[in-house]
Amino acid sequence: MADVAREAGVALRTVSRFVNGDATVGEDFADRIRRAIETLDWQPDERARQLRSGRTRTIGAAVRNISDAHPVLRAVDESARAAGLTVVAMSTEDDEEREREAVVSMCRRRMDGIIIEPIAENHGYLQPEIDSGMPVVAFDRPATGVEVDTVLSDNRGGIALAFEHLVRQGHRRIGYIGDDERIYTGHERAVAFHECLRAHCSAATGMVHPGPIDPARIAAALNRLRSDPEPATAILTGNASTTVAVIRQLGGDFGSIALVGFDDFALADLLRPGLTVVAQGEAEIGRTAIDLFQARAADPSRPVQTVTVPTTLIPRGSGELAP
Amino acid sequence: MADVAREAGVALRTVSRFVNGDATVGEDFADRIRRAIETLDWQPDERARQLRSGRTRTIGAAVRNISDAHPVLRAVDESARAAGLTVVAMSTEDDEEREREAVVSMCRRRMDGIIIEPIAENHGYLQPEIDSGMPVVAFDRPATGVEVDTVLSDNRGGIALAFEHLVRQGHRRIGYIGDDERIYTGHERAVAFHECLRAHCSAATGMVHPGPIDPARIAAALNRLRSDPEPATAILTGNASTTVAVIRQLGGDFGSIALVGFDDFALADLLRPGLTVVAQGEAEIGRTAIDLFQARAADPSRPVQTVTVPTTLIPRGSGELAP
DNA sequence: AACTCCCGAGATAACGTTATCTCGTTGCGC
DNA sequence: GCGCAACGAGATAACGTTATCTCGGGAGTT
Numbered sequence: 001m002a003d004v005a006r007e008a009g010v011a012l013r014t015v016s017r018f019v020n021g022d023a024t025v026g027e028d029f030a031d032r033i034r035r036a037i038e039t040l041d042w043q044p045d046e047r048a049r050q051l052r053s054g055r056t057r058t059i060g061a062a063v064r065n066i067s068d069a070h071p072v073l074r075a076v077d078e079s080a081r082a083a084g085l086t087v088v089a090m091s092t093e094d095d096e097e098r099e100r101e102a103v104v105s106m107c108r109r110r111m112d113g114i115i116i117e118p119i120a121e122n123h124g125y126l127q128p129e130i131d132s133g134m135p136v137v138a139f140d141r142p143a144t145g146v147e148v149d150t151v152l153s154d155n156r157g158g159i160a161l162a163f164e165h166l167v168r169q170g171h172r173r174i175g176y177i178g179d180d181e182r183i184y185t186g187h188e189r190a191v192a193f194h195e196c197l198r199a200h201c202s203a204a205t206g207m208v209h210p211g212p213i214d215p216a217r218i219a220a221a222l223n224r225l226r227s228d229p230e231p232a233t234a235i236l237t238g239n240a241s242t243t244v245a246v247i248r249q250l251g252g253d254f255g256s257i258a259l260v261g262f263d264d265f266a267l268a269d270l271l272r273p274g275l276t277v278v279a280q281g282e283a284e285i286g287r288t289a290i291d292l293f294q295a296r297a298a299d300p301s302r303p304v305q306t307v308t309v310p311t312t313l314i315p316r317g318s319g320e321l322a323p
Numbered sequence: 324m325a326d327v328a329r330e331a332g333v334a335l336r337t338v339s340r341f342v343n344g345d346a347t348v349g350e351d352f353a354d355r356i357r358r359a360i361e362t363l364d365w366q367p368d369e370r371a372r373q374l375r376s377g378r379t380r381t382i383g384a385a386v387r388n389i390s391d392a393h394p395v396l397r398a399v400d401e402s403a404r405a406a407g408l409t410v411v412a413m414s415t416e417d418d419e420e421r422e423r424e425a426v427v428s429m430c431r432r433r434m435d436g437i438i439i440e441p442i443a444e445n446h447g448y449l450q451p452e453i454d455s456g457m458p459v460v461a462f463d464r465p466a467t468g469v470e471v472d473t474v475l476s477d478n479r480g481g482i483a484l485a486f487e488h489l490v491r492q493g494h495r496r497i498g499y500i501g502d503d504e505r506i507y508t509g510h511e512r513a514v515a516f517h518e519c520l521r522a523h524c525s526a527a528t529g530m531v532h533p534g535p536i537d538p539a540r541i542a543a544a545l546n547r548l549r550s551d552p553e554p555a556t557a558i559l560t561g562n563a564s565t566t567v568a569v570i571r572q573l574g575g576d577f578g579s580i581a582l583v584g585f586d587d588f589a590l591a592d593l594l595r596p597g598l599t600v601v602a603q604g605e606a607e608i609g610r611t612a613i614d615l616f617q618a619r620a621a622d623p624s625r626p627v628q629t630v631t632v633p634t635t636l637i638p639r640g641s642g643e644l645a646p
Numbered sequence: 647a648a649c650t651c652c653c654g655a656g657a658t659a660a661c662g663t664t665a666t667c668t669c670g671t672t673g674c675g676c
Numbered sequence: 677g678c679g680c681a682a683c684g685a686g687a688t689a690a691c692g693t694t695a696t697c698t699c700g701g702g703a704g705t706t
Contacts, residue, residue: 001662011686016664024684041451046431047374048662051691056370066389066412067397069589074390077414086428088411089389091400105409108369128364247593254595266392267590270570272577324692334656339694347654371692374661 001044007036019044050110059113059293060106061089062099069266072139075286076115083294085112096120107134113293118143135296137289141184142306149292150306151285155185155262158278158311159192162236162260165276165313167204171234171258171323174206175225177218177246178238178262181210189238189262207232218245226257233323234258240265247271260319269316276319281309324367330359342367373433382436382616383429384412385422392589395462398609399438406617408435419443430457436616441466458619460612464507465629472615473629474608478508478585481601481634482515485559485583488599488636490527494557494581494646497529498548500541500569501561501585504533512561512585530555541568549580556646557581563588570594583642592639599642604632 005012010029018025018033025033036042050056059080063073066089073089080087088111090102099119103126106114113135114126123143130136130146139151166174176193179186190210197206207228209221225232235257237243243261247254255273264279288307295302313319328335333352341348341356348356359365373379382403386396389412396412403410411434413425422442426449429437436458437449446466453459453469462474489497499516502509513533520529530551532544548555558580560566566584570577578596587602611630618625636642 012662013664013686013688014684017685020664026684029685041455043427043431045374045433045662046428047370047379047433048691049664051368051370051374051693052662052664054664054691066400067393069392070390077389104366105369108366110368110370132364244590244593252595265590267567267588270567271593272575272595335692336657336694337655340655343694349654352655368692371661372694374663375692375694377661377694 001042003040004033004036004042007040008032056109056111057084058086058088058109058111059115060102060109060111061087062092062102062106062114062116063089064092064094064117064119066091071282072117072286072289075283076289077286079287079290083290085290087115092117092119094119100125103129113137113297115139115289115293116143117141120144133300135293135300137292137296139285139289147304149296149304151288151292152306152308153185153280153285154308154310155188156192156195158262158280159189159236160196161311161313162262162278162319163193163196163200163204165315165319166234166236166258166260167200169234169258169320169322172204173228173230173232173323174204174234174236175221175232176206176208176210176236176238177221177225177242178208178210179242180212186210186238193236205230210238213239213241213245215245215249218242219249222246222249232257234260234319234321237261239263243275243277247275255318255321258319258321258323260313264314271318273318273321274316276313276315276317279312279314281311284309324365326363327356327359327365330363331355379432379434380407381409381411381432381434382438383425383432383434384410385415385425385429385437385439386412387415387417387440387442389414394605395440395609395612398606399612400609402610402613406613408613410438415440415442417442423448426452436460436620438462438612438616439466440464443467446471456623458616458623460615460619462608462612470627472619472627474611474615475629475631476508476603476608477631477633478511479515479518481585481603482512482559483519484634484636485585485601485642486516486519486523486527488638488642489557489559489581489583490523492557492581492643492645495527496551496553496555496646497527497557497559498544498555499529499531499533499559499561500544500548500565501531501533502565503535509533509561516559533561536562536564536568538568538572541565542572545569545572555580557583557642557644560584562586566598566600570598578641578644581642581644581646583636587637594641596641596644597639599636599638599640602635602637604634607632 001015002012005015014029015033018030061073061076063070077087092099092102096119107129115137117140118138122145124145126136126146136148138148142150178190181187181190190208193208207225211217237246240263261275261277264277268275268277324338325335328338337348337352338356341353384396384399386393400410415422415425419442430452438460440463441461445468447468449459449469459471461471465473501513504510504513513531516531530548534540560569563586584598584600587600591598591600
């Protein structure tokens with residue numbers, strides 16, 4: 001920048017003003033500076049800029065996986081972009097240690113905020129950052145042990161949507177295979193399924209098989225559901241991985257039993273029959289996360305808020321099969 | 324850091340030495356500093372650190388899309404991580420303007436290097452950065468107008484693999500539907516298909532329909548292939564989007580005509596029949612990109628290198644259908 | 647005992663920006 | 677003609693680190 005100033009024959013500070021769009025730079029000076037920048041191929045150093053100004057205009061996103069499709073991340077990125085913010089995403093790979101590394105890295109980079117898809121059992125380690133004014137927004141699951149703004153899917157509503165859809169198709173024995181109940185979403189969805197069973201006790205019975213996602217367990221659960229004296233005529237799966245595992249396990253039998261999956265995924269419509277799913281409002285979740293971040297940044301003392309985003313049932317065939 | 328130094332009763336520089344793992348810090352001093360850091364909840368400022376040391380230990384990855392599945396990005400991230408580097412990925416969204424924004428942002432952040440999946444027609448704008456010693460590695464497509472290290476898939480070999488596989492299944496009329504020939508991979512694969520036709524002229528005839536990926540065009544191409552007096556008995560698609568578009572268009576007819584897709588994608592095995600594909604070596608591409616980056620960083624004057632990564636045929640059923 | 651050498655630690659000067667303060671001009675009202 | 681505000685521009689001091697140089701003192705050598 002000093003070189004540019006010398007080349008243009010102006011003061012260092014004037015180049016800075018020009019770069020920052022300060023209107024107090026005369027047109028003749030601006031021209032000379034423009035030319036000098038061109039000549040020297042100079043670009044401002046973002047690190048120094050951030051260091052001096054104290055703002056990074058960057059928020060960190062600690063998500064489960066960067067490299068897989070991640071519709072929420074896309075929405076976060078777009079909303080942030082629209083607000084003039086840069087998003088730096090890091091993978092936690094479903095690992096507590098990795099999550100922490102990501103968060104530490106974001107803090108060391110003095111990012112303006114953190115959007116996190118929580119993995120760790122306890123997020124107390126975030127407290128010092130929160131206390132020092134770092135806006136933190138959790139999505140998909142609540143962050144345990146700290147109070148932060150949160151965006152969740154309407155897990156219970158989504159399960160109810162699917163359950164009632166199957167009941168409407170005439171199913172009276174519905175099986176549920178879902179994620180580990182120690183995981184928040186796994187717990188919520190299994191509980192919701194139980195509630196549906198209670199609410200429809202006269203109309204439907206059902207079986208629940210939550211646990212870790214692992215082909216062998218899925219296969220066992222599936223076999224139990226189908227080999228029952230009164231076998232299930234419909235299956236509700238608690239997340240995309242489970243859905244896929246169930247479809248793999250069903251093999252050629254896919255289509256012989258009704259199936260509704262919680263969480264949509266790419267190409268689910270290409271299956272035969274098409275896969276009926278409860279879709280989460282990922283775009284809205286992402287947008288809301290950024291909204292909450294901005295609200296918090298604008299007013300650090302506002303009460304923490306939890307937003308629940310509704311789900312939608314997308315019928316594609318597999319959920320409309322008769323018992 | 325000054326606060327930590329005061330709290331620990333040592334000099335600023337000693338805290339710095341401790342943080343950087345300098346062995347010349349005595350154990351008693353180290354203890355006091357550790358305690359002071361703990362007490363004050365201090366974390367070093369990465370921006371200042373980078374500014375002063377001149378190194379960011381960060382490389383930028385400008386890829387087509389962050390939010391969709393991106394196996395190369397995963398490999399890049401993992402290899403970089405293993406080398407103690409952080410990857411910051413940005414989406415180009417297949418847009419020249421966005422690509423340029425991403426690259427500019429990376430330069431302003433003074434990243435140690437750039438890994439790019441080139442979109443722009445001309446990458447001459449990278450020349451000043453390259454000249455100033457910024458290592459740049461392109462993958463998937465070459466960067467036009469500049470000489471940089473490059474990692475490519477063996478597009479021609481992959482098309483040949485698929486073509487010969489179909490010929491071996493007895494197909495004599497094979498159609499090709501691919502991407503726009505103005506795009507490098509679209510061009511390479513279409514040319515390779517033509518070469519295969521020439522090489523097998525006695526054994527096979529075929530039709531080529533490259534162009535932009537758009538459902539209407541795919542439908543038209545497909546109809547032409549199938550309504551020919553001597554219709555195609557097998558189709559080879561030039562990339563994943565085309566493959567998916569073709570499968571959508573085929574609808575219930577999927578499985579009535581042999582299909583091999585270039586580029587694998589998640590859940591292709593769930594289709595009935597399973598989708599036979601030519602898989603690219605994404606993990607190796609990613610690893611190689613990081614290798615080339617490191618080699619260039621270590622020796623800026625080394626000659627630029629282009630590495631071609633082989634492809635593999637994965638038979639899953641759709642490509643093994645008889646004519 | 648004098649000399650060198652090395653080692654652990656501190657003082658000071660950058661790194662490339664922006665914030666703050668200062669200063670000389672100019673324009674305008676009275 | 678004077679004062680005063682407004683304005684455009686420059687000088688200088690940070691921001692939070694690390695690089696370089698300096699220095700005191702203890703161990704080893706002759």
